[in-house]
Amino acid sequence: MHSQVSSSDIGLKGIRPERGAGAVRVWLLVIAALVYAMILVGGVTRLTDSGLSITEWKPVTGAIPPLNGDDWASEFEKYKTQTDEYKLQNKGMSLSEFKFIYYWEWGHRLLGRLVGVVFLIPFLAFWAMGYTTPKLRKRLWALFALGGLQGFIGWWMVSSGVGDTSRVDVAPYRLMTHFSLALLIIGGCVWTWLSMREQPRFIDDNRSRNWAIALLVVASLQMMLGALVAGLDAGRTYTDWPLMDGSLVPQAFWDSSLGLRNFVENVATTQFNHRIFAYILLGLSIYTAFKFTRAAGGWYKRTAHAVVGQSILGVITLIFGAPLWLGLAHQALGTIVFLSTVILVWNCSAQRER
Template sequence: MHTQVSSAAQSSIDVGLKGIRPAKGANAVGIWLLIVAAMVYAMILVGGATRLTDSGLSITEWKPITGALPPMNAEDWASEFDKYRSHTAEYKLQNKGMELHEFKNIYWWEWGHRLLGRLVGVVFLIPFLVFWALGWTTPRLRRRLWALFALGGLQGFIGWWMVSSGVGETNRVDVAPYRLMTHFSLALLIIGGCVWTWLSLREKPRFIDDNRARNWAAILLATASLQMMLGALVAGLDAGRTYTDWPLMDGAVIPQAYWDGALGVRNFFENVATVQFNHRFVAYCLLGLSLYAAFKFSRAANGWFKKTAHGVAGQSVLGVVTLVFGAPLGLGLLHQALGTIVLLSTVILFWQCSARREV
């Protein structure tokens, strides 16, 4: 049975929120964090398009500063195209004979993705320093914001670590799936951190002291996070375009190719059948868990159990449609876009159930 939070616990909530919320400028800082989160969301979608269009290996060097400028003339374009042809197995094994105008199409996707990453860094750092100078931050808030900025810098390095797996002496025609998963997961951590901090700057929440609801919110957050990571592996292997029958997979409940003894533990990262089946299985688990929790805690967390269940149900239907149509670009991006929203709904849900932990 739900019980209202005790006065002592409520007092501790107030202290915790004051520790993160500045006396002035909290609303401005919150709006800025939402803008940063929106930009990270856009970057996730552009990154998805970059992957689905096989554009990620078109830029073979990591130049954090000078790389912000695209090729400016015919000579620059010829140089970039030559690097792609000589440094990637993708060209030699998959795109041999590609024309310059075709190369430009994939180059602009990757360049745009990298440029957006640089813009996110600028939009984060400059207002942050301004807010600090104006006294619109607290020591605790600054620690969290510096952590988010550091994660953004790490994301740039992880991005190059991912791309480098398909450049040079390698037979890979795509980036390593586990590196793509790492890159994507870090982006989700950053956007989740922005949303969590924005929530912490808002007015005091209506809090229900219910450990069971908090535990279920944590389960949904963990399961949704795992599902998104598995989705990154599916994208990295183009697994969504391999087995397109449903509800069976390759005509069976568990596909015959699920386990390749020669791969061992690498099946979980490199076997197309394993990766897609795991993604399907966790999707069923997440749907069942979210529906049960929505029924069990229908009035808890300001209705976010129900909202999350609705999002998961919609994402499940969209996932099946995307699968049976062979994961075309539009459906693939829509699936990724809604998946990120569902994950953020579990972040909000967990925050609603864990406001006391902000102390």
């Protein structure tokens, strides 16, 4: 059972300003698009092993790349002496090869700075013009704070591979944290954008809403597991399917010396868990699409379609050993699946915006 209610009934006046709501909503979509671009550039940075090419965190001056030969030599020397990635994996790398990975990491950081500027300046302008409400401002300040935290988390992630760490990549659990926060930010932008709509929200019974929340939780966990797989290059290790290393459960699933760290550091464990959650999400999305055919404005069906597509793409990506373009496409569609579940929960939610 579901029904539609008016904007006044669900209290949209608490977050939707009387003037300028359309402009604010367009701006929120621009922010969400920039964060999505950051996720994709971050994916390329990871897949090209570019993340450790810049060994320092300079939030302001770091926006300027090396401008001459001496600057490039200095940055290259820092990479050579401060990362085990160079010593153990890239020893003998040429300067031109270093520039390639440097520019990907620099571009990723620059895009993060751009998001901050594009967020803060229009936000303050909207506030001055009376295009916000107290509740909207609180939510926007929270999103801005999360963006600042993301910059710190990004350096915390990179620092795990700088120094005498014996790592040739960043710590996978830190990569997962960084990626999860990006999803939280883009999800928050989309949720706020939806909350400022003039159209009524679909209010479904509690059972439908609970299933929507379950889909969001499983999709979020699946994305987090995917970040661990990416951080360990696990998608390029076991490339047979539907079996894994010729078995239902790979022999290397549990390394007793790692203990609970198997869940974040064992290649076999992380890929196996990612596969299992993929099956759970696929089954759950198909089941709810048939069970709640007309609920939530059709978003159960849309979510199921996205999950089916992502599942097929995931298998193809795995079989081909996760080449750059397939790995990036898999991450891009995975983010769409996550946002689809966010929209689904919003449409099903009886929570009132007051």
